[in-house]
Amino acid sequence: MRALDGAVDVLARGECRVALDPITAGKLARHLDRELKDDSATLVHVESGAGRHAHFEDDAYSAQPGVAVVAEDDIAAARAAADLVLCVRAPSEAQIAEFREGAVIVALMTPYQNPQLITTLATQGLTSLCMEFVPRISRAQSMDALSSQAAVAGYHAALLAANESSVFFPMLTTAAGTVRPARVIVVGAGVAGLQAIATAKRLGAQVWAYDIRAAAREQVESLGARMIDTGVDASGEGGYARELTDDERAQQAEALARHMSDAHVVISTAAIPGRPSPRIISREMVEGMQPGAVLVDLAAEGGGNCEMTRPGERVEHGGVTVLGPLDMASSLSVNASEMYAKNLFNLLTPFMKDGELVLDFEDAVLGPMRLTEGGRITHDDVRARAEDAS
């Protein structure tokens, strides 16, 4: 029986993370080794340069027992031999063609945006697991990459906003007078929103939070922020919000606009994986903000919560700066990679027996994550989307 190994791909525009940091790569090798009882095996193969943008040098990987760095010339062979492939983003069409039939590929697949790619994963006979589909149940918290990466993005969004703001976040008492704390509004109090709130509070800002799920109030207040009360509650399934009626939408917009008119910073974080981001902030609401205010739209990847957002760009409108940053988790590459690697480790090691990966798709976590297996797209929604696209 051959040992498992993980190849790690560095992909596309702005991606700085890597699927395994050296420490977790070593832990994974030791875990497999304990199962295999074979000291000499090299069990985790890391492609040369894979960790470069996360400042993990090849040397740091090869210093770990059981971990080898694959030189550029040998990458094709390593890919063809791999049983398990761990990636941050989905591999490209060309890369998919390099893997052997039956190999297991795990990544943030963005399956709804990539129907063609998912079809290719299926036709190549690969078993693919989608990290976005880790279910939101307590047992899976330590495997939930959307949460870990959202925490990074939320923290970074608050820093970006503070860095772009023309006012101090903290109150400051100086010989030249007192500076009052900045007023910050965080729209959406999910994992990213809560981390943005916590970071803005750390910096000393006055923070208001807005969320259509009334249940968010307790968490918001435990961070020292205040809830904006719009009189609308739209708690939905799985911790996400349900769709709003038109009246509710108007009521929400009016309350939010009132608060936004004297805010220095708005950070919007209301994203629903695989679906376009809800439009919460209109052009009029931006025009009602004070000159010099900054809006950071963390939902830009899904089109943005704000009508004015252009993903990846900076828009100046009436003295207000609207930023639609992409890859906010990626830019905190060291910690984002470490957390993602831990998610993978926690997800997969329970299914490693005697050095082999035996996936159980009856499992409540693994089942919903499977996209393709045995030549077909096994995930109903994704298959429907792929069939629509073709």
Next chain:
Amino acid sequence: MRALDGAVDVLARGECRVALDPITAGKLARHLDRELKDDSATLVHVESGAGRHAHFEDDAYSAQPGVAVVAEDDIAAARAAADLVLCVRAPSEAQIAEFREGAVIVALMTPYQNPQLITTLATQGLTSLCMEFVPRISRAQSMDALSSQAAVAGYHAALLAANESSVFFPMLTTAAGTVRPARVIVVGAGVAGLQAIATAKRLGAQVWAYDIRAAAREQVESLGARMIDTGVDASGEGGYARELTDDERAQQAEALARHMSDAHVVISTAAIPGRPSPRIISREMVEGMQPGAVLVDLAAEGGGNCEMTRPGERVEHGGVTVLGPLDMASSLSVNASEMYAKNLFNLLTPFMKDGELVLDFEDAVLGPMRLTEGGRITHDDVRARAEDAS
């Protein structure tokens, strides 16, 4: 007797501040008015658009009693009539020619870098006050623009560093494991350094400070940071440090390099106004830092504390990013302008009597600030520099 008025210039590359914010412009007008007992006079003239980059619109100025906004066509006339001209940066040669003989000009003049300009101020018969030369005595604290602007720059430097860093500043406990706090070193514990320390601490980093003045220890520790002990004490006059001997320099470099080798962020702030910044951080010390580390050199304006710094640029070297930002105070334009305006107000109002400005150069604050008066350069050091340059 004519009333005073202040014209405000927006100048050059990257300058976003304005010398008077609307509130302080109004306060200045009221102060003059109380002295003059003439309700109808317009006493403070603000050039149209002067506050634009600090997000102070013309309307906000003209809403203040006694403050008028000067339309573009009338600016030349307003400049020719002004008794007192308040600026952030020194006016240009062309602007200097527009002011009337005997007018008083107050600005951050950077006199040692601008000897030709100071000569022009003298030959045009202007009385000029240099905001960098406010003496460091307790009475002048509320007038000290270098301090107020350094506080802004120090805060912003810490934010920039956090924003550029590939690791979290705070400790984070998540379902995907615990992230340890970042290690930050602040070099130079003056006003900017202390504010950088305070901001990095707010964000949850572990902070070490380095200063050759042993007296800095108490302030550093009161902010929750630790001093790096190099065994060198170089407390000098006026709160600045004295020059080091070669042995002391080597001893300092060795201790600092040891600490820098495992830091995630270094923020250097050791600037001496009007002189080149001391070279504290060598290329070797940067090469000894870990990949992914960030160095923000706030002393870039004076050439930088680090040998690798290129003012205004980003240098990547061996995985370490060296930033030499300029205009860090300027980019927090709202608060930086407000604080600068308060410095001007506190400095000048004691010398306004019956609506007239009567400067007393025997005064302990005003005396050292005077650069030119009655056709000559009155400041000894600046005159020597101007004579060398011509």
